[in-house]
Amino acid sequence: MNxxxxxxxxxxxxxxxxxxxxxxxxxxxxxxxxxxxxDSIINANPFWITLSSFxxxxxxxxxxxxxxxxxxxxxxxxxxxxxxxxxxxxxVANLGVPRSGELLRAVLLxxxxxxxxxxxxxxxxxxxxxxxxxLFSIIAFGFVINTELFVAFFDSEKISPFYILxxxxxxxxxxxxxxxxxxxxxxxxxDKLRIFFLEVYEGILSVFKIKKRGLFIAHSxxxxxxxxxxxxxxxxAIPETEDLRFSSTLxxxxxxxxxxxxxxxxxxxxxxxxxxxxxxxxxxxSIGNAYGWILWGSQTIMNLLAGGFSFILLSFFFxxx
Numbered sequence: 001m002n003x004x005x006x007x008x009x010x011x012x013x014x015x016x017x018x019x020x021x022x023x024x025x026x027x028x029x030x031x032x033x034x035x036x037x038x039d040s041i042i043n044a045n046p047f048w049i050t051l052s053s054f055x056x057x058x059x060x061x062x063x064x065x066x067x068x069x070x071x072x073x074x075x076x077x078x079x080x081x082x083x084x085x086x087x088x089x090x091x092v093a094n095l096g097v098p099r100s101g102e103l104l105r106a107v108l109l110x111x112x113x114x115x116x117x118x119x120x121x122x123x124x125x126x127x128x129x130x131x132x133x134x135l136f137s138i139i140a141f142g143f144v145i146n147t148e149l150f151v152a153f154f155d156s157e158k159i160s161p162f163y164i165l166x167x168x169x170x171x172x173x174x175x176x177x178x179x180x181x182x183x184x185x186x187x188x189x190x191d192k193l194r195i196f197f198l199e200v201y202e203g204i205l206s207v208f209k210i211k212k213r214g215l216f217i218a219h220s221x222x223x224x225x226x227x228x229x230x231x232x233x234x235x236x237a238i239p240e241t242e243d244l245r246f247s248s249t250l251x252x253x254x255x256x257x258x259x260x261x262x263x264x265x266x267x268x269x270x271x272x273x274x275x276x277x278x279x280x281x282x283x284x285x286s287i288g289n290a291y292g293w294i295l296w297g298s299q300t301i302m303n304l305l306a307g308g309f310s311f312i313l314l315s316f317f318f319x320x321x
Contacts, residue, residue: 036284036286036287036290037286037287037289037290037293038290040238040240040286040287040290040291040294041290041293041294041297044237044238044290044294045236045237045238048233048234048236048237049234049237049294049298051233052230052231052233052234052237052295052298052299053298053299053301053302055226055229055230055233056226056230056298056299056302056303057302057306058222058226059222059223059226059227059230060084060087060088060091060306061084062219062222062223062226063087063219063223064080064083064084064087065080065083065215065219066127066216066219066220066223067083067087067123067124067127068080068083069210069211069212069215069216069219070123070126070127070210070216071083071109071113071115071119071120071123072210072211072212073209073210073211074115074119074123074209076113076115078109078113078115079113079318081310081313081314081318082108082109082112082113082314082318083109084310085108085310085311085313085314086104086105086106086108086109086112086314087105088303088306088307088310088311089101089104089105089108089307089310089311089314090102090104090105090108090307091303091306091307092303092304092307092308092311094265095265095267095300095303095304098261098265102121102124102128103121105120105124106120106121106124108314111320111321112314112318112319112320112321113321114321130220131223131224134220134221134223134224135224135254135257138224138228138250138253138254139254141250142247142250142251142254145246145247145250146247146250146251227253227257228249228250228253230295230299231249231250231252231253231256231295232246232249234291234294234295234298235249235291237291237294238287238290238291238294240283240284240287241278241283241287241288241291244278244281244283245281248277248278248281251277251280252274252277252278252291252292255273255274255276255277256270256273256274256292256295258273259272259273259274265296265300265303266296267296270292270295270296271289271292271293271295271296272289272292273292274288274289274291274292274295275288275289275291275292276288278291
């Protein structure tokens with residue numbers, strides 16, 4: 001299988017999955033349900049949509065600052081706008097090819113701040129590990145306030161929470177062991193590869209060298225609190241979801257977080273997953289889907305606008321190093 005064909009598959013397969021879920025979510029809907037969904041979307045309160053989008057913007061700015069603190073742990077000091085522009089441009093790229101945004105923002109930070117690409121990749125991996133810890137913390141909190149629902153789900157799917165925890169622990173252990181192994185082993189034939197991975201590891205371990213550790217932790221909490229808040233305030237945009245409990249929107253958030261990984265920017269899967277969760281809380285399927293589409297649509301439009309403008313400003317007003 002050649003490289004070009006693999007690239008095509010990376011785009012086509014996620015889009016195909018998204019298209020399938022869009023079709024599937026409407027295939028068994030009655031005309032009345034389709035009309036209810038459309039009415040809920042076009043009549044949604046613009047104030048709450050705007051507020052949710054604004055909270056999303058704040059979370060992205062906070063993420064840019066947090067990334068800056070990670071890079072500073074390696075002795076570099078990127079400009080905050082460059083960090084933000086690279087981040088938002090990456091989000092736009094993810095809409096085309098899933099996970100490509102991480103590579104693009106590493107390239108942009110490397111080009112505009114003169115930081116080695118492999119080190120910036122390392123900081124992004126470190127970021128993702130922190131985010132994974134935050135996500136599983138939210139899942140644990142969601143488990144506490146929705147114990148019965150989670151127990152029933154894990155039981156039906158035969159998933160052990162201890163298996164998930166063990167997998168994370170093993171992954172972190174392999175990273176640490178790999179770092180010290182690469183430092184000790186000297187093989188000339190693999191020297192360039194060894195140096196490359198050592199620099200990636202240096203970026204990953206930058207989380208332990210952060211000078212502004214308190215601010216890094218504060219931003220990590222703010223980012224994920226903002227993500228949850230985006231979901232929560234959006235419930236007020238539709239009359240039928242106004243009375244949803246916080247625990248219900250938290251489960252919808254968890255489902256949406258995993259759905260975002262499945263396709264390009266979560267297209268198709270994101271609204272479907274949220275609608276599926278809200279059915280468990282007596283929300284009609286069409287209303288739950290509308291809630292998901294409004295969330296997905298508003299955040300996608302916001303990311304496209306912010307990412308597009310950021311890239312234009314970065315290209316015109318900043319010089320590559």
